[in-house]
Amino acid sequence: MKRYLLSHACRYGDPPATRARRTFLKGVLTAVGALLSAGLLKPLHALAAEWPKTAFESGKIEGTLQNLFGVTQTTASASIKITAPYQAENGATVRLAVSADLPNVSTIAVLVEKNERPLIMAMNFSGAQPYLSLRMKMAQTSDVYVVVKSQGKLYSAKQNIKVTVGGCGG
Amino acid sequence: MSEKRTRIRVNPQTQEKIPAHFIQKMIFLLNGKEVAIADVGQGVSKDPLISIRIKANRGDKVKVMWSDTLGEKDETEIAIGDGA
Numbered sequence: 001m002k003r004y005l006l007s008h009a010c011r012y013g014d015p016p017a018t019r020a021r022r023t024f025l026k027g028v029l030t031a032v033g034a035l036l037s038a039g040l041l042k043p044l045h046a047l048a049a050e051w052p053k054t055a056f057e058s059g060k061i062e063g064t065l066q067n068l069f070g071v072t073q074t075t076a077s078a079s080i081k082i083t084a085p086y087q088a089e090n091g092a093t094v095r096l097a098v099s100a101d102l103p104n105v106s107t108i109a110v111l112v113e114k115n116e117r118p119l120i121m122a123m124n125f126s127g128a129q130p131y132l133s134l135r136m137k138m139a140q141t142s143d144v145y146v147v148v149k150s151q152g153k154l155y156s157a158k159q160n161i162k163v164t165v166g167g168c169g170g
Numbered sequence: 171m172s173e174k175r176t177r178i179r180v181n182p183q184t185q186e187k188i189p190a191h192f193i194q195k196m197i198f199l200l201n202g203k204e205v206a207i208a209d210v211g212q213g214v215s216k217d218p219l220i221s222i223r224i225k226a227n228r229g230d231k232v233k234v235m236w237s238d239t240l241g242e243k244d245e246t247e248i249a250i251g252d253g254a
Binding site for chain 2 (some may be wrong): 056115117
């Protein structure tokens with residue numbers, strides 16, 4: 001088995017064609033996938049599935065966790081690895097990667113404590129490796145929390161990221 | 171397609187409400203089976219470059235689907251090559 005990094009960029013400014021990019025995990029080779037624009041789209045049940053609105057609209061981390069997981073208690077874990085800068089010059093684009101060395105990871109959620117709406121994204125896993133990376137917006141210097149659900153329990157890790165210029169204008 | 175809009179805005183001339191516009195769901199499939207589903211909020215960057223890792227073999231098919239707040243959606247499928 002080979003491991004691949006699947007990367008997908010969504011840029012609204014682009015033509016309707018979405019871009020898919022795949023990269024070897026080891027970073028030795030990079031392959032850019034061909035553009036495939038699907039003209040006819042079949043409705044997929046999962047796309048219509050519930051988006052956790054209340055969790056995203058919550059202004060506090062506890063509220064977000066309550067809405068997302070039904071509990072707010074998390075256990076600090078050294079098995080969650082956050083890769084992010086300690087200082088970000090531009091809060092509009094802060095790169096963050098997370099990997100969790102925990103069994104049966106079902107969800108990884110990323111939260112920025114001092115954003116008006118802390119929840120950035122929740123990734124639900126059903127076969128992919130417990131890893132994600134993304135670019136996020138930060139309004140100001142803040143602790144960034146990663147909450148991982150593993151075997152029904154919540155684990156967390158945090159890192160403080162200093163922001164020079166806030167990025168929540170857009 | 172328009173720019174990502176984080177919040178509801180009001181057109182100052184017409185007072186019309188302009189709805190927020192951002193991606194809410196991304197679904198990753200390997201050979202037709204869902205391997206990850208992302209719930210995405212306003213807090214991702216305009217070009218979020220969301221990535222995941224999967225174990226796969228050459229020739230496996232990877233599909234990514236997304237949908238946004240305005241009900242727009244699209245999907246892309248690629249077959250995994252030899253990295254060349």
